Amino acid sequence: MPKIEMFFDHTCPFCYRGHKLLMGLLPKYPDAEIVWRPVEAHPKAEEPWHRPYADLAVQGALYMHGAGLDERAFHERMYKAVFDERLNAEDPAVLTRCAGDTGADMGAFAGALNGARYADAQRAANDYAYNEKDVWAVPTFVCGDKRLDAAEGVGVTREGLDAFLADCCG
DSSP states (O other), rough: OOOEEEEEOTOOHHHHHHHHHHHHHHHTTTOOEEEEEOOSSOOOOTTTOOSOOHHHHHHHHHHHHTTOOOHHHHHHHHIIIIIIIIOOTTTTTHHHHHHHHHHHHHHHHHHHHHHHTTTHHHHHHIIIIIIIIISSSSEEEETTTTEEEETTTTTOOOHHHHHHHHHOOO
């Protein structure tokens, strides 16, 4: 079963589009396993002027993963909150509601965010993406030695993603 890593940011419109494209194409590739890699497109520590920040959303996603909960549902709920409902991805209450909507224990989720229990893991996720996997823009898809990088100002296209998936899963 091919493992495809998707590096993305919940506040990135190109990632939102890439996620929708991926979800639409996955039925053609039933053997594909998606490994969700949430990161900050613009890390707060490096770009403190660039908002919105995604560090707490990444920490929330890492909580969902660690708790064995439905990561895909959380990511879809976060995208809906940010892009359809225009909610603040930096607000712990918004993140907690999104997690609760997808089956997480809201008290445990809020406690993890407020206690910064996933802050180190969030920084490690950025390090893995940017230093180990050479991600330079999101969304980026990686499958072994194959990769599909976002084009600046474009993201990924349906055709490009379909070809990447066919190559990876073929």
